[in-house]
Amino acid sequence: MKRRRLILKILSYLFLTITSFVMIYPVLFMALGAFTTNDRFLEATILPIPNTLNLRLFQRALSAGVWDSYVFTLERCLFYIFVTIVVGLIGGYIFSKLRFPGKNKVFLLFLSGMVMPSILMLVPMFLQMAWFPLAGGNDILGQGGRGFIGDWPVLFVYGWVSPFAIFLFKQSFDMLPTEYEDAAKMDGAGIFTIIFRVYGPLLKPPIVALTIVIFLGVWNDYLWPSLTIAGRPEYYPIAYRIQSVILSDYSPVGTTDYPAVMVRTFLATWPPAAVFFLLQRYFVQGLVASGLKG
Amino acid sequence: MVIYFVLTTFVPLAFLVGMSFTEWNIISPPRWVGLQNLQKIFSDFDNWFYLKVIGRTVLYAIAILTLNIVGGFFVALILNQSLKGKGLFRTMWYLPSVFSGAVIALLLRIYLAGSSQGVLNMVLNRLFGIPPVDWIYNPTWMPVIGVLFVVWQGIGFTVIFFLAGLQGIDENLYDAARIDGANDVQLLRYITIPQMIPVLLFISVTGMIGSMQMWEVPRIITAGGPNHMTYTLVYSIQNDAFGNLEFGLGTAQSLVMFVMLLVFIGWQLNQYRRQYGV
Numbered sequence: 001m002k003r004r005r006l007i008l009k010i011l012s013y014l015f016l017t018i019t020s021f022v023m024i025y026p027v028l029f030m031a032l033g034a035f036t037t038n039d040r041f042l043e044a045t046i047l048p049i050p051n052t053l054n055l056r057l058f059q060r061a062l063s064a065g066v067w068d069s070y071v072f073t074l075e076r077c078l079f080y081i082f083v084t085i086v087v088g089l090i091g092g093y094i095f096s097k098l099r100f101p102g103k104n105k106v107f108l109l110f111l112s113g114m115v116m117p118s119i120l121m122l123v124p125m126f127l128q129m130a131w132f133p134l135a136g137g138n139d140i141l142g143q144g145g146r147g148f149i150g151d152w153p154v155l156f157v158y159g160w161v162s163p164f165a166i167f168l169f170k171q172s173f174d175m176l177p178t179e180y181e182d183a184a185k186m187d188g189a190g191i192f193t194i195i196f197r198v199y200g201p202l203l204k205p206p207i208v209a210l211t212i213v214i215f216l217g218v219w220n221d222y223l224w225p226s227l228t229i230a231g232r233p234e235y236y237p238i239a240y241r242i243q244s245v246i247l248s249d250y251s252p253v254g255t256t257d258y259p260a261v262m263v264r265t266f267l268a269t270w271p272p273a274a275v276f277f278l279l280q281r282y283f284v285q286g287l288v289a290s291g292l293k294g
Numbered sequence: 295m296v297i298y299f300v301l302t303t304f305v306p307l308a309f310l311v312g313m314s315f316t317e318w319n320i321i322s323p324p325r326w327v328g329l330q331n332l333q334k335i336f337s338d339f340d341n342w343f344y345l346k347v348i349g350r351t352v353l354y355a356i357a358i359l360t361l362n363i364v365g366g367f368f369v370a371l372i373l374n375q376s377l378k379g380k381g382l383f384r385t386m387w388y389l390p391s392v393f394s395g396a397v398i399a400l401l402l403r404i405y406l407a408g409s410s411q412g413v414l415n416m417v418l419n420r421l422f423g424i425p426p427v428d429w430i431y432n433p434t435w436m437p438v439i440g441v442l443f444v445v446w447q448g449i450g451f452t453v454i455f456f457l458a459g460l461q462g463i464d465e466n467l468y469d470a471a472r473i474d475g476a477n478d479v480q481l482l483r484y485i486t487i488p489q490m491i492p493v494l495l496f497i498s499v500t501g502m503i504g505s506m507q508m509w510e511v512p513r514i515i516t517a518g519g520p521n522h523m524t525y526t527l528v529y530s531i532q533n534d535a536f537g538n539l540e541f542g543l544g545t546a547q548s549l550v551m552f553v554m555l556l557v558f559i560g561w562q563l564n565q566y567r568r569q570y571g572v
Contacts, residue, residue: 012375015372019387023386027393045421110299115555115556117507121306123545124309124310219394239394256411261404269394273393280388
C-alpha cells in the first residue's frame with residue numbers, strides 16, 4: 001500500500017512536470033528567444049539559449065509606437081479599474097445591505113448580463129457608437145457623421161457597470177456584519193463614507209482580485225479596438241499595435257528576424273504575466289469566492 | 295447605474311434583434327427583409343454554407359469543452375494531493391490564460407510558418423527528423439491546432455475551479471467511506487464526482503459560452519482557411535458584418551448563436567436539476 005502511494009506520487013510529479021512544461025512552452029520559447037541573436041535562435045533544438053541582451057531591438061520596438069501604446073493602454077486600464085471598482089462597490093452595497101421593493105429582480109437583470117457573450121454585441125455596439133448623437137459630425141438624431149468611430153471615447157464608453165464586479169462585491173458585503181455601518185451612522189457618516197471608508201478597507205481581497213481581472217481584460221483587449229479605432233495609431237492599445245509592429249519584421253517564406261519579433265511579443269506579454277505572478281494569491285481567492293457561491 | 299446598464303447592454307441587444315431582419319450595408323439606409331437573413335442561414339445557399347459554419351463551430355466547441363473538462367478535472371485531481379511545489383505547477387497551468395489571445399495567435403502564426411525555418415518545423419525536424427509541414431494550409435492539422443489553442447488558453451481556469459471545488463469537499467466523507475472499505479475508484483465515483491456537480495455545472499455553462507467563440511485562429515492566422523476548415527461562426531459574423539458590409543446577415547448569425555447558447559444553458563440547468571436536484 002505504501003509503495004503504491006509512492007509510485008503514484010512519482011508518477012504525479014512526472015506528469016505535472018511534463019505537462020506544465022508543455023503549457024508554458026510556446027511562451028517560454030518566445031521569452032528566451034527575445035534574448036538571442038538570430039543565428040543562435042535558429043540553432044534551437046528544444047529551446048533557444050539566451051546569449052545577448054540586444055537593447056537596440058527593444059529601443060527600436062519601443063520607438064515604433066509601442067511606448068505610446070504602453071502609456072495609452074495603461075491609462076485605459078487605470079480608468080477601467082477605477083470606474084468598475086467604484087461602481088461595483090456601490091452596486092454590491094445596494095444589493096447586499098439596502099432593502100427596497102424589486103431588489104431581486106433588478107439584481108437578476110444585472111446577472112443576465114453575465115450570460116450575454118460580449119462578442120455578439122460587437123456589431124450593435126459599433127452602430128451605437130457610429131450613431132452617437134452630436135459626436136463626430138452627427139446631428140441630434142445620430143445621423144450624418146461617423147459618431148465616435150475612430151475616436152478615443154469609443155474605447156472608454158462601455159463596460160463601466162460590470163455584472164461580475166457587482167456580483168463579487170455583493171457576495172463580499174454579505175459576509176460583513178451590518179454593525180460596522182451602524183456605528184458609523186451614529187457618527188453621522190454618509191452612504192459613500194460607509195461604502196468606501198468603513199467597508200472599503202475590509203474588502204481588499206475582492207478589490208485586488210478584480211483589479212487583476214480588469215487589468216488583464218483591458219490590457220489584452222484586441223477585438224473591439226481593431227473594429228473601431230483602426231487608422232488612428234495614437235489610440236492603438238498594445239495588443240492591437242503589436243500586430244502591425246510584429247508583422248513588419250515577419251515573412252512566412254523568406255528569412256524572419258526572429259529576435260526582433262520575439263522582443264516585440266515579449267514587450268506586449270510581460271506585464272500581464274508580471275501582474276499575475278505578483279498578485280496571484282488574491283486572484284485565485286477572489287475568482288473562486290465569486291464562482292463557487294454562485 | 296440601471297439606466298447605463300440598460301443603454302449599454304439591452305439597447306444593443308434590441309438593435310441586434312431588429313437588425314437581423316434587415317438588409318443593410320451602413321451606407322444606404324437599412325431595408326426590412328423579414329426572415330430573409332435567417333432563411334439564408336438555414337438554407338442550401340452556397341452549398342449549405344452557413345449550416346456548415348454552425349455545425350463546424352458546434353463540433354469544435356464540443357471537442358474544446360470535453361478536453362477542457364476531462365483534462366482539467368484530471369489535472370485538478372492530481373494537484374489535489376499533498377505535493378511540494380503544487381503552487382508552481384498550478385501557476386504554470388494557469389499562465390496561458392493571462393495572455394491576449396490575439397497576441398499569442400500572432401506568435402503561433404509565426405511558429406507555424408511552413409518553411410524549414412518555421413519554428414515548429416525547425417524543432418520537430420531536429421527532435422524527430424520530421425520534414426517541414428505547411429501547417430497553416432493543412433486542412434487536417436489547422437482545425438486541431440485551433441481547438442488545442444482554445445483549450446490551452448482556457449484550461450487553467452477550469453483547473454483552478456475544480457481544485458477549489460475539490461478542496462471544499464468535507465474530508466469526513468472520505469474517512470467514513472474508507473472505514474466502510476471503499477477503494478480509491480469508489481471514493482471518486484461516489485463522493486468526489488457527486489460533490490463536484492455544482493462546479494461542473496458552472497464550468498460547463500461558462501465553458502460552452504467560451505468554446506463557441508473561437509475567433510483568434512481564423513481572424514489572425516488562417517482567414518478561415520484552409521478549405522474553410524477554421525471558418526467559425528464568430529469569424530463569419532465579423533466577416534459578413536465588417537468585411538462584406540452585410541450587417542443584417544451578420545447580426546442574424548449573432549442572433550442564431552445567442553439562441554443556441556440560451557437553449558444549451560437551459561438544457562444543462564434542466565438536466566442537472568432533474569438528476570441531482572441542484
